[in-house]
Amino acid sequence: MSLVPKNRLLFAVGISFLPLSILVAFEPSRTMMAFMMMAGLIVIVLYDAIKALGQLAGIRVTLPEVVRLSKFREGDIELHIENDGTQMRRIRLGLAFPMEIHTQSRDLCAVLPADTFLSTLRWPCKGLKQGRYILNKCYLEATSPIGFWALRTSRSAQTEVRVYPNLLVERKNLTSLFLNRGLGIHAQRQVGKGREFEQLREYLPGDCFEDIHWKATARRGQPITKVFQIERTQQIYVIIDSSRLSARDLNMHPNEYPSETAEEMVLVSTILERFITAALVICLAAERQGDLFGLITFDNRVQNYLGAKSGKAHFNACRDAIYTLQSRGVTPDFSELFTFIGTRIRRRALLVFLTHLDDPILTESFTDNIDIISRKHLVLVNMLRPAEAQPIFSSASISSVDEIYRCLGGHVLWKGLRETEKVLKRRGVGFTALENETMCTDLISQYLTLKRRQVL
Numbered sequence: 001m002s003l004v005p006k007n008r009l010l011f012a013v014g015i016s017f018l019p020l021s022i023l024v025a026f027e028p029s030r031t032m033m034a035f036m037m038m039a040g041l042i043v044i045v046l047y048d049a050i051k052a053l054g055q056l057a058g059i060r061v062t063l064p065e066v067v068r069l070s071k072f073r074e075g076d077i078e079l080h081i082e083n084d085g086t087q088m089r090r091i092r093l094g095l096a097f098p099m100e101i102h103t104q105s106r107d108l109c110a111v112l113p114a115d116t117f118l119s120t121l122r123w124p125c126k127g128l129k130q131g132r133y134i135l136n137k138c139y140l141e142a143t144s145p146i147g148f149w150a151l152r153t154s155r156s157a158q159t160e161v162r163v164y165p166n167l168l169v170e171r172k173n174l175t176s177l178f179l180n181r182g183l184g185i186h187a188q189r190q191v192g193k194g195r196e197f198e199q200l201r202e203y204l205p206g207d208c209f210e211d212i213h214w215k216a217t218a219r220r221g222q223p224i225t226k227v228f229q230i231e232r233t234q235q236i237y238v239i240i241d242s243s244r245l246s247a248r249d250l251n252m253h254p255n256e257y258p259s260e261t262a263e264e265m266v267l268v269s270t271i272l273e274r275f276i277t278a279a280l281v282i283c284l285a286a287e288r289q290g291d292l293f294g295l296i297t298f299d300n301r302v303q304n305y306l307g308a309k310s311g312k313a314h315f316n317a318c319r320d321a322i323y324t325l326q327s328r329g330v331t332p333d334f335s336e337l338f339t340f341i342g343t344r345i346r347r348r349a350l351l352v353f354l355t356h357l358d359d360p361i362l363t364e365s366f367t368d369n370i371d372i373i374s375r376k377h378l379v380l381v382n383m384l385r386p387a388e389a390q391p392i393f394s395s396a397s398i399s400s401v402d403e404i405y406r407c408l409g410g411h412v413l414w415k416g417l418r419e420t421e422k423v424l425k426r427r428g429v430g431f432t433a434l435e436n437e438t439m440c441t442d443l444i445s446q447y448l449t450l451k452r453r454q455v456l
Helices: 007-026 028-052 168-173 214-220 271-288 312-322 334-344 360-369 401-426 439-453
Strands: 002-005 059-062 066-070 074-083 089-095 107-112 118-127 131-143 149-164 196-202 224-229 235-241 249-251 268-270 292-298 302-309 350-354 378-384 430-434
Touching: 007 028, 028 149, 059 089, 059 131, 059 149, 066 074, 066 118, 074 089, 074 107, 107 118, 168 271, 168 439, 214 224, 235 271, 235 302, 249 271, 268 271, 271 292, 271 312, 271 350, 271 439, 292 312, 292 334, 302 312, 302 334, 334 360, 350 439, 360 401, 378 439, 401 430, 430 439
Parallel strands: 066 149, 235 292, 235 350, 350 378, 378 430
Antiparallel strands: 002 149, 059 074, 074 118, 089 107, 089 131, 131 149, 196 224, 249 268, 292 302
16 A cells, blocks of 8 residues: 655645745745745645545455456456445546557546445456456555545456457358358258168168168068168367467458457467367357367367367357467377377267368378278368468569569479378368468358268
8 A cells, every 4th residue: 555646735835835935035034934834734735644544445346257358349347346435435446457458548437426335337448369367456546635645555356357269250251151140050951861870660662772671670570671860969079280380370351350449459360369260160050050069179289178069058168178279389299189089089070170281291190190080080171271372373473583482382382282182082081271261161161061961
């Protein structure tokens, strides 16, 4: 707790002590009167300082334990202020926000009404970078009755601010694809008769011979046919690569996150942040379709594993598990990952990989071990296409020798990705190099196409 002089005190001292000092210098006979006036001002100042010490007595500030925000979206922190006194008080509050959380003002002034025990104050703020941040101090300031002093103190707090990925932009982009007037996903037409066994019944003319259950036919002495139904509940796993290559930056277009304070925002996102956003969008789509969704994150070992379930609580658990995920400077171990999947995921599932195969060594490791899971599960491999990976002569603005060599390097990278796609296709694995702007849209299209065809 500290007592700080305010401008009013400095002004009062300046307009009283300086003229009185000049008066004493020119008229010594009035020295006693001048000293008495100065002493009177000092007494008033000391009395005001004593009164200031009790201005914050009985005031308690309570902050919520958890505050949830979405990246680049307006939110607020609700403060509850308790006032044990019976008179009106004016206080000033301050919170030590990190740079990743933007707020219009670093302090707020509040008027606590008389005879009101509890007051509520909302502090507007906005998260600029997803992650977890701690506010452990709340600073208070009250002015003395005359206004010569300001009493400042700090109160301990333990507020956790969680900034989640902004899914609103991606959901708006996907509205025309799979939303029905904001109420949910369109009913997807299923192709085929279904693959999930439902029951046995007697053979009827027109039934396919492939559907005859020969053991049951032998037991009963008459033809018995198997009846199938369309499988409604399937397992979808999103597997996120958080190794060293995921830390690469992506420049986001300002129109993707419109805001009045766009110039203050850091419109640079990492590949890992885009993977996290895409994973949550896939989980939302799977939940709307009635499927079970799960999550795996890995680098040189498996970091998180959440088994396939459904429901809002499970989605929140998946979101809390990955919104603080950070890239580590290690090389991914695909062999250990595939062994883990083979032992943990028993039922056939759709595995959506968000990884990087633009490194030849990582590509070789991935293709050499993919057979561990591709024979049992349906595997889709997705990566963000590097900006330079394009066929030669694709750009018409080549003006220097350095740009020629850069285009040649991009062509080699593009050709390597095409070869990787062919190798994985022979193993029954889908591979797609996605564009950053349409990443979530393409992923949902893949998922809905597979579901409609009942490939899983």
